[in-house]
Amino acid sequence: MNAKKISKINNSCCPKCRAEEFITEPNQYDVLVFSAGQFDIRCSESLDCFKIFCRECASEVNDDSSSQAKRVVLK
Numbered sequence: 001m002n003a004k005k006i007s008k009i010n011n012s013c014c015p016k017c018r019a020e021e022f023i024t025e026p027n028q029y030d031v032l033v034f035s036a037g038q039f040d041i042r043c044s045e046s047l048d049c050f051k052i053f054c055r056e057c058a059s060e061v062n063d064d065s066s067s068q069a070k071r072v073v074l075k
């Protein structure tokens, strides 16, 4: 296997279980109102505590650290 390819995969997957998919907090949602014939987003609940979790092992991801490090960083 190509070493470069391996490191690229590691940067974008969960460092704990290598899963490549992540989910947001289940109770996070947008509040919509139907007005003038279309849905408008009134507000997003729990926007202040935006959380990302690994889909496989449910480890919480540190969003800020991941952006700075250019790789997935767990809390």
Ligand SMILES: [Zn+2]
Residues within 6 Å of the ligand: 014, 015, 016, 017, 018, 019, 054, 055, 056, 057, 058, 059
């Ligand atoms: Zn994981």
